[in-house]
Amino acid sequence: xxxxxxxxxxxxxxxxxxxxxLIKKRDRFLFFKIQSARELGENINYLGASYIKLAQVLATxxxxxxxxxxxxxxKLHDEIPPMNEDEFQKVFKKSFKNSxxxxxxxxxxxxxxxxxxxxxxxxxxxxxxxxxRRYGIKNRVVSDIKILRFFNRLxxxxxxxxxxxxxxxxxxxxxxxILREVDFTKELENLKRFSILYKxxxxxxxxxxxxxxxxxxxxxxxxxxxxxxxxxxxxxSGIEFKEIMEKxxxxxxxxxxxxxxxxxxPHPGNLLITxxxxxxxxxxxxxxxxxxxxxxxxxxLVKSAHERDFELFITACKRLGIIAxxxxxxxxxxxxxxxxxxxxxxxxxxxxxxxxxxxxxxxMKDLPFKLPQEAIYMLRVSAIIEGLGTTYIENFNGVKDILxxxxxxxxxxxxSNDKMIKLLKNEFTGLPLTIKRLKKVINDLSENALQVxxxxxxxxxxxxxxxxxxxxxxxxxxxxxx
Numbered sequence: 337x338x339x340x341x342x343x344x345x346x347x348x349x350x351x352x353x354x355x356x357x358l359i360k361k362r363d364r365f366l367f368f369k370i371q372s373a374r375e376l377g378e379n380i381n382y383l384g385a386s387y388i389k390l391a392q393v394l395a396t397x398x399x400x401x402x403x404x405x406x407x408x409x410x411k412l413h414d415e416i417p418p419m420n421e422d423e424f425q426k427v428f429k430k431s432f433k434n435s436x437x438x439x440x441x442x443x444x445x446x447x448x449x450x451x452x453x454x455x456x457x458x459x460x461x462x463x464x465x466x467x468x469r470r471y472g473i474k475n476r477v478v479s480d481i482k483i484l485r486f487f488n489r490l491x492x493x494x495x496x497x498x499x500x501x502x503x504x505x506x507x508x509x510x511x512x513x514i515l516r517e518v519d520f521t522k523e524l525e526n527l528k529r530f531s532i533l534y535k536x537x538x539x540x541x542x543x544x545x546x547x548x549x550x551x552x553x554x555x556x557x558x559x560x561x562x563x564x565x566x567x568x569x570x571x572x573s574g575i576e577f578k579e580i581m582e583k584x585x586x587x588x589x590x591x592x593x594x595x596x597x598x599x600x601x602p603h604p605g606n607l608l609i610t611x612x613x614x615x616x617x618x619x620x621x622x623x624x625x626x627x628x629x630x631x632x633x634x635x636x637l638v639k640s641a642h643e644r645d646f647e648l649f650i651t652a653c654k655r656l657g658i659i660a661x662x663x664x665x666x667x668x669x670x671x672x673x674x675x676x677x678x679x680x681x682x683x684x685x686x687x688x689x690x691x692x693x694x695x696x697x698x699x700m701k702d703l704p705f706k707l708p709q710e711a712i713y714m715l716r717v718s719a720i721i722e723g724l725g726t727t728y729i730e731n732f733n734g735v736k737d738i739l740x741x742x743x744x745x746x747x748x749x750x751x752s753n754d755k756m757i758k759l760l761k762n763e764f765t766g767l768p769l770t771i772k773r774l775k776k777v778i779n780d781l782s783e784n785a786l787q788v789x790x791x792x793x794x795x796x797x798x799x800x801x802x803x804x805x806x807x808x809x810x811x812x813x814x815x816x817x818x
Contacts, residue, residue: 384476385416385449386477386481386484416447436555441455451469455558464558467556478515520621523619541617561610563607564724565604592714594631597625598624602717633652
């Protein structure tokens with residue numbers, strides 16, 4: 337791994353050792369401080385793209401870190417200096433064999449860890465944005481992933497099953513996402529799919545010029561607008577912030593819970609607002625799919641928390657893999673009650689709600705608790721959107737804004753299947769939950785449609801129980817054979 341000089345390996349080791357020890361503290365083991373929060377932030381910035389993006393994901397994990405470290409992780413941004421002239425020329429010449437541009441501004445208008453964006457004009461006068469992949473970034477990311485996995489295997493034996501499985505889920509999900517992000521052909525596919533899937537969403541997407549795109553460059557229409565956090569210009573243009581936030585919350589609810597395909601990086605630089613108050617979405621490198629089963633479980637989770645339905649809440653948590661099937665009933669009841677109290681408080685703004693949710697996550701450190709892979713990026717998106725909303729709107733609370741949207745569009749969210757819609761209607765009639773479930777089981781049995789869905793955690797639990805059951809038998813058998 338040519339990118340890993342001894343000094344860099346040492347810095348990676350310090351970064352990961354600090355992260356693992358901070359998590360270990362949450363496991364209530366001996367803890368000693370390797371790096372302060374400030375030193376950790378400086379080290380991550382030095383290490384660059386992969387570690388900055390990993391830190392941004394880790395910033396959603398209040399069950400891992402204390403407040404001072406979370407604050408540092410949240411503030412990390414992947415806006416870094418552009419490529420030098422030599423690297424720029426290598427990427428540009430590799431990407432464009434022929435002269436496509438009447439004009440090309442070499443100074444980028446945006447520069448991030450994976451790529452940088454330039455303003456240009458095609459020979460026919462069309463104004464375009466050109467995104468160039470950083471020189472050597474794919475090889476560096478591959479090297480970063482290898483070293484991350486190596487250190488994870490090194491530290492893994494020192495953690496409880498729940499903690500090490502959760503860490504592994506974060507690293508594996510992150511690895512998948514960042515490898516997709518450095519492949520510009522994947523980003524082009526994402527942009528094209530978004531343009532088709534959400535063509536009626538009233539959100540604007542750039543139009544790609546496919547014949548000019550390749551794995552190192554994307555050429556697309558140049559979209560005008562103000563950054564989402566440009567308060568001064570938005571105010572001058574008379575933009576109604578509340579309407580914009582409602583549109584953004586609805587659009588992300590549609591993505592995550594209705595279509596199951598969402599843009600996972602809605603930071604202010606990727607969101608523009610036109611003079612007409614239209615929303616523009618940019619940069620499709622970080623896009624995530626959610627399975628139908630997961631979407632249904634998340635909808636049930638939100639609905640049950642809002643309606644204080646304990647049994648449905650716990651069932652949804654277990655189906656998502658948030659809590660293990662062998663979780664203690666008493667502690668689960670306490671966890672559910674705390675969640676219900678957060679949802680019931682009408683006076684909570686987003687910041688207060690996030691704080692309470694983080695405290696609740698922190699209290700889960702001794703329980704068989706793990707966030708599923710899909711939830712990691714959903715949490716990140718939710719945190720970014722809440723942050724945008726609280727910037728403009730007093731007492732903004734995106735989570736509660738989701739509820740009326742779900743109530744209107746829940747049949748669409750669960751699919752257009754007639755049987756599913758009938759089942760959903762029954763859910764809203766107020767029948768006791770046990771009767772509802774019995775009715776569904778009977779219906780499914782009568783139609784030979786009964787299925788059993790198990791997540792990886794419940795399968796692991798079943799395997800462990802089988803091992804425990806057969807171990808004495810195996811021991812006796814071996815003794816008899818001897």
